[in-house]
Amino acid sequence: MKKKIIFSNCIFLLSLLACTNELKEETSSLNTIPIDVINLEEAFPNKTKETVTLQNGISFERYNDLIIWGGDMIISEKMFNSFNNPTQTRGGIVNNPDFKWPNGIVYYKFDSAISKTTKEHIQQAMDEWKQ
Numbered sequence: 703m704k705k706k707i708i709f710s711n712c713i714f715l716l717s718l719l720a721c722t723n724e725l726k727e728e729t730s731s732l733n734t735i736p737i738d739v740i741n742l743e744e745a746f747p748n749k750t751k752e753t754v755t756l757q758n759g760i761s762f763e764r765y766n767d768l769i770i771w772g773g774d775m776i777i778s779e780k781m782f783n784s785f786n787n788p789t790q791t792r793g794g795i796v797n798n799p800d801f802k803w804p805n806g807i808v809y810y811k812f813d814s815a816i817s818k819t820t821k822e823h824i825q826q827a828m829d830e831w832k833q
Contacts, residue, residue, distance in 0.1 A: 743774040
């Protein structure tokens with residue numbers, strides 16, 4: 703009986719060690735592109751925009767009548783005003799259903815510098831969120 707317990711514990715420990723090696727192999731392909739190579743999306747590139755920083759530290763840009771958050775997201779005046787709450791911390795979480803993406807669809811495209819493997823990893827992660 704004692705041998706069976708020792709044997710089953712050894713098998714369990716070996717399986718845990720094998721899992722960590724798989725994880726290292728899978729995540730190593732995610733680090734193939736240096737951060738400075740990836741071009742972040744920007745709304746209205748090469749246009750002069752006014753930077754607006756709220757008291758809580760959240761920054762936006764204004765271009766004509768548009769408010770831009772995160773460099774590429776155009777938000778409504780109503781959403782902008784919701785960030786301008788003096789009691790809010792430096793976070794940016796909005797839990798109001800009025801601010802959800804229309805029909806639950808978030809449009810995106812991958813930069814051409816991102817490898818096929820990295821795209822597959824990202825797609826797998828997005829598929830997990832759908833469940």
